[in-house]
Amino acid sequence: MIRGIDFRTAAAAALKDRSLRDAMRNSTDVFTTKRAEGIAQVPFEEWRDRASEIRMEVIDNLPEYVDRFAASATRTGATVHRARDAASACETVSGILKDRGISHVVKAKSMVTEEIHLNPHLEKSGIRVVETDLGEYIVQIADESPSHILAPAIHKDRRQIGRLFADKLGFEYSDDPTVLTRMAREVLRKEFLTAQAGISGANFAVSDTGSIVLFTNEGNGRMVTTLPPVHVAVFSVEKIIPSFKDLPAFIRLLPRSATGQILSSYISIITGTRKAGESTGARELHLVLVDNGRYEIARGEFKEMLKCIRCSACLNVCPVYRVIGGHAYQSTYPGPMGIILTALLEGMESAHELLDASTLCGACKDACPVKIPLPDLIRRLREVRAEMGLNPRIETQAMRAFGVAAGSPWLFSAAETLAGPVWPLTRLFGKGILDRLPRPAHKPLRRRLA
Amino acid sequence: MTRQEIVDRFMDTASKVGAEVMRVTSLEELDRAVLELLKDTDSIYCPNRTEKERSLTVVSERGTDDYADASASVEEVFAAVAETGCLVCSSQTGAPVQGGLLPPHHVAIVDSETITADLEEFTELWPGEPPTNITLETGPSRTADIELTLTIGVHGPERLSIIVI
Numbered sequence: 001m002i003r004g005i006d007f008r009t010a011a012a013a014a015l016k017d018r019s020l021r022d023a024m025r026n027s028t029d030v031f032t033t034k035r036a037e038g039i040a041q042v043p044f045e046e047w048r049d050r051a052s053e054i055r056m057e058v059i060d061n062l063p064e065y066v067d068r069f070a071a072s073a074t075r076t077g078a079t080v081h082r083a084r085d086a087a088s089a090c091e092t093v094s095g096i097l098k099d100r101g102i103s104h105v106v107k108a109k110s111m112v113t114e115e116i117h118l119n120p121h122l123e124k125s126g127i128r129v130v131e132t133d134l135g136e137y138i139v140q141i142a143d144e145s146p147s148h149i150l151a152p153a154i155h156k157d158r159r160q161i162g163r164l165f166a167d168k169l170g171f172e173y174s175d176d177p178t179v180l181t182r183m184a185r186e187v188l189r190k191e192f193l194t195a196q197a198g199i200s201g202a203n204f205a206v207s208d209t210g211s212i213v214l215f216t217n218e219g220n221g222r223m224v225t226t227l228p229p230v231h232v233a234v235f236s237v238e239k240i241i242p243s244f245k246d247l248p249a250f251i252r253l254l255p256r257s258a259t260g261q262i263l264s265s266y267i268s269i270i271t272g273t274r275k276a277g278e279s280t281g282a283r284e285l286h287l288v289l290v291d292n293g294r295y296e297i298a299r300g301e302f303k304e305m306l307k308c309i310r311c312s313a314c315l316n317v318c319p320v321y322r323v324i325g326g327h328a329y330q331s332t333y334p335g336p337m338g339i340i341l342t343a344l345l346e347g348m349e350s351a352h353e354l355l356d357a358s359t360l361c362g363a364c365k366d367a368c369p370v371k372i373p374l375p376d377l378i379r380r381l382r383e384v385r386a387e388m389g390l391n392p393r394i395e396t397q398a399m400r401a402f403g404v405a406a407g408s409p410w411l412f413s414a415a416e417t418l419a420g421p422v423w424p425l426t427r428l429f430g431k432g433i434l435d436r437l438p439r440p441a442h443k444p445l446r447r448r449l450a
Numbered sequence: 451m452t453r454q455e456i457v458d459r460f461m462d463t464a465s466k467v468g469a470e471v472m473r474v475t476s477l478e479e480l481d482r483a484v485l486e487l488l489k490d491t492d493s494i495y496c497p498n499r500t501e502k503e504r505s506l507t508v509v510s511e512r513g514t515d516d517y518a519d520a521s522a523s524v525e526e527v528f529a530a531v532a533e534t535g536c537l538v539c540s541s542q543t544g545a546p547v548q549g550g551l552l553p554p555h556h557v558a559i560v561d562s563e564t565i566t567a568d569l570e571e572f573t574e575l576w577p578g579e580p581p582t583n584i585t586l587e588t589g590p591s592r593t594a595d596i597e598l599t600l601t602i603g604v605h606g607p608e609r610l611s612i613i614v615i
Contacts, residue, residue: 023597030598076579134604135595151595158597177596181604188605193518209580219551219591219606226548226583244580248569251534251586259594262467263534266606267586274582280541280548281582 004350005330005342007357014324020155024325027154031316034260035367042252051249052371055307058207058240062298062306065207065240066289072210076272078285086116089290093118093199093232094125096286100230102127102196106188108216108224109133110201111149111310112236112290115332115345118199129199130191132220134184141168147326149333150258150312155325188220198224198282202235203309204250205287208243211271212287215254215264222266231270231282236290238298238306250309257311257369293345302377305340307370314364314374320357329354336364336374343381352390355382416444456532457562457614463535468589468602469610477505480559480615484508487557487611488522495520495553497545502526502559502615517546522555523607527587529575530560530612533568536588537612542581550587556607558587560614 014020058065070080081096083089097105105122107129113119119129119140131140135152139145142164146152153161162175171183200221202212212233214221225231241250247269255261274281297306315321315335326334331342331354339358342351355378364374385391405411419440451459457473465471474480485508488494495517496509503509503526514520527550528540537558539547550556566572576584591606602608 027598132605133595134593138595151598153595154598158599161596177599177601180596181593181601185604192605211580217591218593218604220604222548222551222585223605226546226551244576245570245573247573251569261588262463263536263586263588265588265590265592267536267588269580269584269586271580271582271584274541277544278541278582279544279546 005353007328007330007353010328010330011324011357014328019157020325021323023155023157024322027148027151028316028322031259031312035257035313035316036260038256038260038262042256044256047249047253048369048371051253051309051369052307054241054246054249055309055370056304057242059238059298059303059306062237062240062295065242066237069205069207069210069240070289072206072208073272073287074210076210077275078210078272078287081286081288083288083290083292085292086290089116089234089288089292090118090121092288093234094122094127096230096232097122097127097197098125100196102230104128104130104191104195105197105199105232106130106132106191106195106220106224106228107136107198108200108214108221109136109152110199110234111332112201112292113199113234114146115236116234116290116292118234130188130195132188132191132218132224133216134181134218134220137184137188138164145327147334148312148315149310149326149335155327192220192223192227195228197230197232198228199232199234200224202233202239203254204247205235205240206242206244206247206269207240209271211244211269213247213250214268214270215266216268217259217261217265219266222268225268225270225282226280229282230284230286232286232288233270234288234290236292237294253369254309254311257309257313257367297344301380302340302344304372305337305344305377307372308337308341309370310337311369313367313369317363317367319359319361319363324357329357336378337372340374340377340381348381348385348388348390352385352388355385416440416446419444451532451567453562456565456567459567460530460532460535460560460565461612461614463532464530464588464612465535467535468592469535469612471612471614473614475615477502477615480613481505481507483613484524484557484559488512488524488555491522491555493520493522495523495549497525497543497549499543499545500526502561517549518552520553522557523550523553524557524559525550526559526561529564529566529572531566531569531572531586534586534588536586538572538575539583539585539587540581541583547583547585551606554603554607555609555611556587556590557611557613560612562614565614 138153147155166173204213321335493514529538
């Protein structure tokens with residue numbers, strides 16, 4: 001039996017955490033307000049259609065685009081590695097580092113490296129990895145995992161972070177975000193200047209030029225990719241876009257959908273290794289293209305999920321995510337996009353409980369900058385779950401009983417009459433959901449209308 | 451859009467995203483503007499590559515070759531984009547792109563002729579292979595990772611000044 005995600009228990013615990021709920025309400029409100037401002041003055045619908053088309057073109061021809069990207073990148077001096085699954089991606093990265101005697105790396109935020117659990121693997125291989133995105137750094141020294149794909153530490157308040165920095169870094173306690181940020185700047189600046197390699201992800205990879213594109217606000221992405229002599233970029237194959245000319249479509253959409261900014265502070269477009277006459281660029285650039293299930297998804301009925309550009313707009317508008325936060329999902333990717341990706345990447349057996357973490361209200365579908373029909377995909381995955389017989393037994397039995405009763409007028413009205421007196425007995429089946437249901441009416445609506 | 455409209459739009463957008471923007475019309479004015487901006491700065495990194503960069507007296511007086519240790523950097527950037535108010539830094543100039551990243555104050559000189567109207571025009575700057583590093587820089591370095599409180603100057607500069615000439 002596969003030990004799956006116990007979403008119900010984790011969500012119930014998250015609901016009881018008052019400070020988490022305050023933090024979540026505050027942060028998701030800020031994100032959605034800013035996003036609304038960011039898209040108010042622009043032809044957003046037109047941009048979404050265009051971006052969605054570009055992404056589908058790549059997904060429908062994924063192997064060709066991956067080959068084309070690999071050829072372009074090789075031409076520019078990069079070394080391209082292809083990894084079939086998480087284990088081989090991790091082995092590839094640790095192999096590159098170990099072959100060069102590298103034991104200290106700085107890292108920019110990358111969700112796929114969370115997905116493949118790269119950090120624990122590198123640490124086991126004796127390599128010290130320092131996360132440099134402020135939120136990711138906070139989560140790393142707290143020994144936790146990110147709770148939001150964009151703002152990894154939004155589940156923590158300033159006092160918790162102040163105590164953490166005092167305990168782990170030896171600074172005097174402060175709960176002023178400016179002071180805390182300066183502490184991190186000081187500690188991490190030293191790491192940037194002494195690291196032997198930098199590891200980053202990529203927001204996009206450009207097939208015709210072999211470039212990778214990174215969006216950051218803090219500048220850590222620029223440090224990681226320009227200061228150490230070796231740069232390893234790890235990203236999943238569906239990040240590819242066809243052409244350099246497609247960049248404007250995504251430069252306009254991603255920051256607006258993510259934080260409401262017109263542009264992120266820094267967008268780095270990196271093409272190959274340092275050339276003669278240049279003073280910027282790594283001496284060695286390794287691009288690790290991770291499949292980990294993408295090729296298979298691209299061939300199936302859920303392929304539209306691969307259009308995702310990880311902006312997190314769907315998290316911020318989701319009535320479930322907004323209340324329970326990211327950790328309750330117990331998966332790398334939370335929120336509506338996370339439900340679907342986790343089910344597809346990790347398999348139904350372990351992830352199917354997450355399919356209930358949606359009200360199917362459709363807010364995510366409206367927010368998605370690349371028009372992924374998220375609620376439709378979740379609904380379809382629920383059908384698959386039922387076909388696989390993974391629904392909870394009590395639910396299946398209850399639905400079957402209802403089906404029998406609804407098929408017979410006599411049985412149905414007998415059940416109505418009995419429902420009231422029998423209701424207290426439902427407690428025998430355990431508390432939980434039955435406690436939250438209203439008691440049956442003395443006289444059912446159907447009879448009142450008759 | 452005329453050149454004048456493009457320059458106006460760039461200055462307007464760039465100032466909205468957190469940069470201080472000013473305009474000069476001669477090398478003398480440029481020199482004075484940079485001097486005023488950096489009057490309290492002790493060590494200044496400048497690649498000394500272009501005519502505009504070499505004309506700066508403040509650099510000849512207080513220049514340093516070590517951008518990791520400098521208090522400010524001043525450089526002429528490759529281009530800019532009016533639509534988004536961003537600077538375009540490129541490794542093809544020979545200057546280190548990270549030179550504008552490490553010091554806490556970045557002073558960027560923009561030749562008004564190099565400002566593109568929009569992002570499409572920006573992608574047309576490289577008909578062939580792009581250079582190793584192109585960086586679009588918009589405003590100062592920022593984070594909102596602690597309670598989504600905007601904090602300026604995380605890893606990169608906390609102040610960005612743009613002088614259009």
